[in-house]
Amino acid sequence: MFKVINKENLAKEVTKIVVKAEQIARKAKAGQFVVVIVDERGERIPLTLADWDKDKGTITLIFQKIGFSTKKLGSLNPGDKIEHILGPLGHPTEIKKWDKVVCIGGGVGIAEAYPVCRAFKEAGNYVIGIIGTRNKDLLILEKEMKKVCDELFITTDDGSYGEKGFVSDVLKRLSGYNFVYAVGPIPMMQAVSKITQEYHIKTIVSLNPIMVDATGMCGACRLRVGNCTVFGCVDGPDFDAHAVDFEELSRRLKIFTEAERKIDAQFNS
Numbered sequence: 001m002f003k004v005i006n007k008e009n010l011a012k013e014v015t016k017i018v019v020k021a022e023q024i025a026r027k028a029k030a031g032q033f034v035v036v037i038v039d040e041r042g043e044r045i046p047l048t049l050a051d052w053d054k055d056k057g058t059i060t061l062i063f064q065k066i067g068f069s070t071k072k073l074g075s076l077n078p079g080d081k082i083e084h085i086l087g088p089l090g091h092p093t094e095i096k097k098w099d100k101v102v103c104i105g106g107g108v109g110i111a112e113a114y115p116v117c118r119a120f121k122e123a124g125n126y127v128i129g130i131i132g133t134r135n136k137d138l139l140i141l142e143k144e145m146k147k148v149c150d151e152l153f154i155t156t157d158d159g160s161y162g163e164k165g166f167v168s169d170v171l172k173r174l175s176g177y178n179f180v181y182a183v184g185p186i187p188m189m190q191a192v193s194k195i196t197q198e199y200h201i202k203t204i205v206s207l208n209p210i211m212v213d214a215t216g217m218c219g220a221c222r223l224r225v226g227n228c229t230v231f232g233c234v235d236g237p238d239f240d241a242h243a244v245d246f247e248e249l250s251r252r253l254k255i256f257t258e259a260e261r262k263i264d265a266q267f268n269s
Helices: 022-027 068-074 107-122 142-148 167-173 186-198 246-253 257-268
Strands: 002-011 014-020 033-037 045-053 058-064 084-089 100-106 126-133 151-156 179-183 202-206 222-225 228-231 238-240
Touching: 014 068, 022 045, 022 058, 022 084, 033 058, 045 068, 045 084, 045 107, 058 068, 058 107, 100 107, 100 167, 100 186, 107 126, 107 142, 107 179, 107 202, 126 142, 126 167, 142 151, 151 167, 167 186, 179 186, 186 202, 186 246, 222 238, 222 246
Parallel strands: 100 126, 100 179, 126 151, 179 202
Antiparallel strands: 002 014, 014 058, 033 045, 033 084, 045 058, 202 238, 222 228
């Protein structure tokens, strides 16, 4: 059992929880994730590690309450217990000196970009952050991102905060960078990939495909990268953006849309 230490609502339907998980906190690295099972009858939820504290033995999870299980997780309060947390899982993001790095986060993906930005900064890179959401009310971790970025650009689809437009609009006018890391909605990552591919700039995307066991056994998280079928859980979550088949990934992510809608209706009834 894993005890919830703190809880904070960051934005509409976006929740942050700090959980006591000493063994995971000791081994966690930027880019990795955990699998959470809320209670003994719960499903497995893959969530990126947004932060961790080795001294306190805690991990931080930030998630959007969009389905039955994430809403159940979001209903927990400090003192409540989570049945199981497995991790850290996946390969850590490869952190090295690139000189000038652009880290891009869209929506709740900002929570995933934050520890990666921090790691690149600690490695001696000049870090440019670009974060975007649909509107101001959905923006998270602005202060935290400012601390780990040399420059930070903010966009909103409706122009309610920062620059009106998309993160890709900002990327188009930047120059001099030689590495890009992006995480967020598939259309966003695909747009970023198209821009950097034209200039042959190394680009890594963090992917979150449908996942069940998260150990490479079930094959639910398979996707096409180049001419190979890979598994998001054990081969990722980071992949070469220019080799990812975004169209297939998008189709697979929609497989359970109708079932999720029905379960969500039951949760809210």
